[in-house]
Amino acid sequence: MELHELTVTQAAAMIRQRELSPVELVEALLRRIDRLEPDLKAWVTLDRKGAMAAARQCEAEAGNEGTGPLHGVPLGVKDIFNVQGMPTTCGTPIFKDFYPDHDATCVAHLRHAGAIMLGKTVTVQFAHLDPPPTRNPWHPAHTPGGSSSGSAAAVAARMIPAGLGSQTGGSIVRPAAFCGVVGVKPSYGRISRQGVFPDAWTLDHMGSLSRSVEDAALLTRVMAGHDPQDHTSLRTPPADYLVAATRKDRAPRLGLILDSLDRADPEMAGHLKAAARRFEEAGAKVREVRLPCSWEEIQAVRSLICEVEMADVHAPLLRDHPEGYAPLIRELVEVGQLLPGAAYIHAQRIRRRLRPAIEGMIGAVDCLLMPGAVGEAPDPSSTGDSIFQAPWSLFGLPSITMPSGLSRAGLPLGVQLIGPKYGEETMFSAAAWCEGVLGPLPSPC
Amino acid sequence: MLLDRSKEEIARELAEQATKAYGPKRAAALSREIEKAAGWLALVGSQPIDPRGEEPDYMFAPAEGEVSR
Numbered sequence: 071m072e073l074h075e076l077t078v079t080q081a082a083a084m085i086r087q088r089e090l091s092p093v094e095l096v097e098a099l100l101r102r103i104d105r106l107e108p109d110l111k112a113w114v115t116l117d118r119k120g121a122m123a124a125a126r127q128c129e130a131e132a133g134n135e136g137t138g139p140l141h142g143v144p145l146g147v148k149d150i151f152n153v154q155g156m157p158t159t160c161g162t163p164i165f166k167d168f169y170p171d172h173d174a175t176c177v178a179h180l181r182h183a184g185a186i187m188l189g190k191t192v193t194v195q196f197a198h199l200d201p202p203p204t205r206n207p208w209h210p211a212h213t214p215g216g217s218s219s220g221s222a223a224a225v226a227a228r229m230i231p232a233g234l235g236s237q238t239g240g241s242i243v244r245p246a247a248f249c250g251v252v253g254v255k256p257s258y259g260r261i262s263r264q265g266v267f268p269d270a271w272t273l274d275h276m277g278s279l280s281r282s283v284e285d286a287a288l289l290t291r292v293m294a295g296h297d298p299q300d301h302t303s304l305r306t307p308p309a310d311y312l313v314a315a316t317r318k319d320r321a322p323r324l325g326l327i328l329d330s331l332d333r334a335d336p337e338m339a340g341h342l343k344a345a346a347r348r349f350e351e352a353g354a355k356v357r358e359v360r361l362p363c364s365w366e367e368i369q370a371v372r373s374l375i376c377e378v379e380m381a382d383v384h385a386p387l388l389r390d391h392p393e394g395y396a397p398l399i400r401e402l403v404e405v406g407q408l409l410p411g412a413a414y415i416h417a418q419r420i421r422r423r424l425r426p427a428i429e430g431m432i433g434a435v436d437c438l439l440m441p442g443a444v445g446e447a448p449d450p451s452s453t454g455d456s457i458f459q460a461p462w463s464l465f466g467l468p469s470i471t472m473p474s475g476l477s478r479a480g481l482p483l484g485v486q487l488i489g490p491k492y493g494e495e496t497m498f499s500a501a502a503w504c505e506g507v508l509g510p511l512p513s514p515c
Numbered sequence: 516m517l518l519d520r521s522k523e524e525i526a527r528e529l530a531e532q533a534t535k536a537y538g539p540k541r542a543a544a545l546s547r548e549i550e551k552a553a554g555w556l557a558l559v560g561s562q563p564i565d566p567r568g569e570e571p572d573y574m575f576a577p578a579e580g581e582v583s584r
Contacts, residue, residue, distance in 0.1 A: 272574075367562075370555035377552065401548040404541070408532045409552060410517050415573045417559050422570065 073098035074228040075513070078143050078285040079312075081231055082184075085142040088133045092125040092142030096186065099144055103229045106515060109210060110227055111203040112220040114149045115156050116189040124186040139288060139312075141184030146225075146233035148218050149190040150197050151276075152265040153177050156187070160267050161195035161202070164387065164394035174265025175300070176234070176276055176293040183292045191220025191233050194453060197241055197269045198380065200396035206249060206447050207514040208481050215245030215443070216453030221279045222249040226482075227515055232280035232289055238269040238376060240443075240459025242277045243471045243486060247442030248454060250473040250482030250511045252501075253279045254286040255459075257492050258466030259304040261290070262297035270379035272418075273372065273463050283472060283505045287315035287498040306492065314495040315502040321353035322500035324487075325435035329361045330458060335445030341483050342441050345474050345508065349439075352507045357435060362427035365457050371424075372464040374409065374417040381406025421464060428465050432490045437500045442471035442484030458486065468494045470501045473511045482511060518560030525560075526553035 073095050076084070084090035100118060107113060121144060128142035147153050150160050152170035159165045173181060181187070192204045194217035204219040206212040207227040214223040221233030222245035235242040237255045246253025254277045261276040268274060278289040294308035326346050331339045350356050361368075384403040388395055395403075432438055444455050462469040468489040473482050487504065489497025517525055529549045533542035 367558060370558040373551070374555045374559055377555075401545050404537060405529070405533070405545055405548040405552050408529055408536065409556070413518055413556055413559060416518060416564070419564050419569070419573050420559060420562060422573070423564065 074102045076231060077282045078140065078231045078280055079282065079288060081143050082140055085128070085132050086137070092128040092132065092186065093122065095142065096121050096125040096144050096188070099188065099229060102227075106207075106227050106229060110205050110207055110223050112191055112224040112227070112229065113146070114159060114190045114192055114220070117156055117187065120155060121186050121188045128184060128186065138183030140180060140292060142186065143184070144186045144188040144230055145180060146188055146191040146221055146230045147177060148221050148234050148236060149193045150236060150267040151177055151234055153187050153190065156190055158190070158267065160197070161193045162394045164391045170265070172265060175262035175297045177265065179293050179295070188230060191218075191224055193217050194219060194241075195396040196267070196384070196399055197236055197238065199398040199402060199453070201450055201453055205450065206481070208250065208447075209479075211449060212447040212481060213248065213450045213453050215248035215447060217241040218245050218279060219453065222246055222251060222253070225249070225251045225279045225281060228513055232278055232285055235277055235279050236266060236269070237275045237277060237459065237463055238273045239372065239463055240456035242275070242279065243459040243469055244443050244454050244456060246279050247471045247484030247486070248447035248482065250484070250514065251279050251281055252283055252286050252470065252472045253277065254290060254470040255462065255468065256290050256294065256494055257304070257468045259302045260308065260468070260492075260494065261293045262300040262303050264297055264299040268383050270376040270383070272379065273376055275463060283470070283498060283502040284312060284315045286470060287311035287502075290494060304492070309495040311494055311498045315498040317499050318503045318506050320499070320503070321355070322436040322503055323355040323357070323434070324349060324437055324439040324500070325359040325431060326356050327361060327438055327440040328358050329365065330440035333365055333444065333457065334441050337477055338441050338443075338445045338483060341475060342439075342485060345485050346439060348507055349504060354503075356439070359431050359435070359438065362431070363424060368424075368461045368464060369457055371417045371420050372460045374413055375421070377402055377406035378409050378414040381409070425465055428461070429467070429491050432488070436496050438488040440486050440488070442486040446477040446479060446481035446483060462488050467491060468497050470497055472501060472505050472508065474508045476511070518556060520557070520560070522553045522557035525556050526550055529553060
């Protein structure tokens with residue numbers, strides 16, 4: 071196997087056994103980036119010197135007692151997460167010279183586990199709406215999705231085994247589905263938001279993009295945990311999700327969301343039905359469930375909350391630096407400043423009222439099943455529709471997408487599982503089982 | 516009360532506010548986002564909630580019971 075094909079868990083195991091040199095791995099990935107980056111445009115910053123120095127240190131320590139589970143594994147970080155020594159631009163020229171003096175909490179956890187920060191990946195500006203320069207590795211005439219665009223494209227193109235992403239609407243799961251990789255958005259509060267530029271406080275989730283469910287589970291385990299600097303951070307210690315992801319013997323009970331078949335593109339709807347049949351034939355119990363409300367209602371509630379919170383995040387910056395804003399996010403912030411406070415509170419009350427009914431959908435099953443996105447990746451004039459990811463950002467439930475095949479046009483399609491409240495362990499176990507049934511996708515390039 | 520009105524009325528009200536806040540040229544540029552926001556407001560506003568018996572807080576507590584306040 072070529073080095074750039076290694077997953078996180080594979081590379082970590084080989085480094086631990088001293089079968090793989092972290093220096094050779096970083097060199098191989100940098101060569102891959104040099105070859106593909108001119109077309110894909112997935113990176114904002116590459117820290118070649120820093121990554122090589124860290125790799126040499128990891129090589130010297132490899133196999134020692136006390137090295138972490140990610141020892142020597144290079145990662146990419148979405149450019150809204152603070153990484154000490156690298157600029158955090160959030161995709162705007164306003165922050166081009168902002169070098170944070172600390173790592174985001176989750177980045178610090180990854181470093182402590184031995185990961186090497188290779189660089190910063192492209193984000194849609196301020197992680198919202200305006201299309202990025204990044205292209206989909208499966209076809210340059212299609213978007214990689216957003217806002218974690220660079221991480222999704224770089225992981226799919228085998229430039230890195232995994233990258234960090236964030237989701238306020240659909241910014242992890244949608245680009246993962248469009249690029250044919252695994253994207254996980256854990257429960258709200260599972261991974262600290264400290265040191266990550268806010269999008270909308272009550273909706274922001276941190277997560278990862280990788281090429282296997284095991285990798286997603288390991289990265290979530292490393293990044294999770296209570297952070298006193300983030301008041302919404304969960305106090306319950308995380309389970310060992312990697313162990314959960316290796317328990318593939320029990321076929322899950324899945325709730326197929328019928329409303330998603332009505333709303334998906336016809337090809338995606340047929341693809342999901344076929345995937346559900348494959349799961350059933352392999353032993354899963356699939357039952358049909360319905361949403362307690364419409365997609366439009368969920369989207370209206372989420373969008374109102376998001377727009378008002380974003381208006382407040384950005385008001386002073388936009389006032390002082392209007393020229394630094396891309397057109398769509400600027401429009402959103404300006405209109406958000408006009409929305410009445412009563413509407414924001416009313417949307418939050420509806421959110422509270424809907425939550426038990428949404429959580430009740432998962433009462434009799436292990437996970438809900440639906441498409442990762444409404445269809446294949448659209449053209450690069452947008453990052454795609456967030457309607458299939460937004461509900462799980464609104465209600466804070468864990469979700470994961472994994473590649474499930476290719477469309478007639480040769481673009482990836484993905485299925486999405488939604489776990490119970492704080493139920494990452496159940497979700498990773500079910501996802502690993504489903505991944506085994508679906509099988510892997512080939513490399514796009 | 517903006518929430519009590521039709522989508523069209525809300526859009527007109529928001530357009531007037533945008534004109535006052537940003538000037539007519541910028542307000543015109545915001546028309547697409549105003550239309551979207553008016554749709555959300557109309558949909559959300561069409562669902563009144565009786566506060567009798569409602570939980571004594573309006574905020575969604577995403578990490579309910581586990582938030583370190």
